[in-house]
Amino acid sequence: MNEQKLIQDCKNNVYSAQMQVYNLYKNRLYNSSFRILKNREDAQDAVQESFIKGFEKIHQIKEEKHLGSWLNRIVINYSLDVLRKRKKIVWLEETYLLETEIEEVVNEDDITFSVDKIKACIHQLKEKYRIVLVLYLIENYTHKEIGHLLKINESTVRNQYRRGKNMLLEQLNKNH
Amino acid sequence: MDLKKYIQEHKNEFDDKKLSTDFDAVFKTALKNKLHQKPTKNKVVYLKYIALAACLILGIFIGVKIINQQEIKKELMANLSADSAGVRLEGIYSFSDDYTKEDTQIIKTLIKILHTDSNGNVKIATIDALLKFPTNELIRKNLIIALEKETLPLVQIKLITSVSFLREKRAQKSLKKIMENKQTFPIVKSNAALAMNNLKQ
Structure with missing residues (x-):
């Protein structure tokens, strides 16, 4: 049908x-x-x-x-x-942080990904990072759409995403 | 490799969790209850039919009662205008016993009896029947009129005690005429005097 x-x-x-x-x-x-x-x-x-x-x-x-x-x-x-x-999750606005302060710690190219490991590591992240990563990486929302959903600025979303991604990559690198 | 690119390429593998068949059954029930509510409609229709039947029965009952009341009134009116004083008395007593609500047609008939009946006992019974409605202005006015015109002593006394009972001050003029009339019986005069005193208080 x-x-x-x-x-x-x-x-x-x-x-x-x-x-x-x-x-x-x-x-x-x-x-x-x-x-x-x-x-x-x-x-x-x-x-x-x-x-x-x-x-x-x-x-x-x-x-x-x-x-x-x-x-x-x-x-x-x-x-x-x-x-x-x-x-009562509240995503705090962090507009005072400059984007350049958040650097990527681990190089993605150095990691061999696996679905199960990614799922396990995302599952263990703090809520505020996990939600942003899930929405961006898996559900394929844009940063702007995520900001609208969570009622925060797009810049805050980008910052949360970078921090969350760094944590995820660190975990994936440990388990690698 | 880019993390996002990797995840998007393996998206289906991230959706590995499955809902159980138990949950499927729960969902079916919830869907039917929320969006496919048929029994309620039938229940409403059923209740409508019951309400309709109840209204019909009530209507028939009220109808029968009205017809009965109309028959009783017809008989009463016939009695009130009967040639026999005894039958007229019977009619007045049945009105006194059975009627609680003011019926204008019957009251007007009784007032006519009060003014025109040849029988003193019938008039006295009529006054008692009319006193069932002490606030009725038509009755009060006509008792005063009757007081002025009445010549039968027993009926006069009944009228005097009635206006006194009703504390009808407008009757004082009529009472004074009765007291000043030389043809008035002494006992009637003394009753009038007592009533006058009562009304002046």
Whole structure:
């Protein structure tokens, strides 16, 4: 079934179309949420709520947009909201820091990457670095989009990203 | 190799976690409850039918009661205008026993009886029936009018005690006329005097 037909059926609240969409994207959404929340039950709740919210608001989607990406953004927004409410994460503005102060400590070219190691190291990072890295490296958001999501300046995002990336590379280099 | 480039090339490997089939069942239930609520509609329709039936039964009940009341009133009105004083008395007593609400048609009929009936006992019973509605202005005015015109001593006394009971000060003029009328029975005069004193207080 092509995506446009699927979207149209979902707009008409067709149960079978909704379940098809769910089965297509459930694991993608689950992994995106788990990377942010680090908790299985929380991530499952986020998936459930995000699909239902998505189906309720599906009339807002433009035909040409990729349904999976659209739903993924809903689950990421939802997961960040959960994090804010539970842990009251605040990303401090650090505009006083000059970009030149943050240097890359480890050269990426010297490291042989593996998916499992990267996942393990990201998982262990402090929340404020982990979220920025996940959104930038894995979910492919731009720094500007991340700033908008987290309600911080783009420069702060770039700084957090550089620090987070340095920490990640250090860990990867240790385990190398 | 660039870290981001590496991750994007292996994106699918980062999405290795899988939701269980147990969760799938939970989601199906949640989806049906939130977006496919059919039973509620049926419940609402069911309740609508019950409400409609209840209204219908209530309507029939009220209708029957109204018809009954209309029949009773018809019989009462017939009794009040009967030739026999006994039947008229019966009608007045049934009105006194059964009616709690003011019925203008019946009250006007009773007032007519008060002024025109030939039987003293009927008039006395009529005054008692009219006193059930002491705040009714039509009744109060007509008791005063009747007081002025009435000649039967027992009915006069009943009217005098009624205006005194109602503390109707407007009756003082009529009471004075009764007291000054040489043809008034002494007992009626003394009742009028007592009522006058009562109203002056």
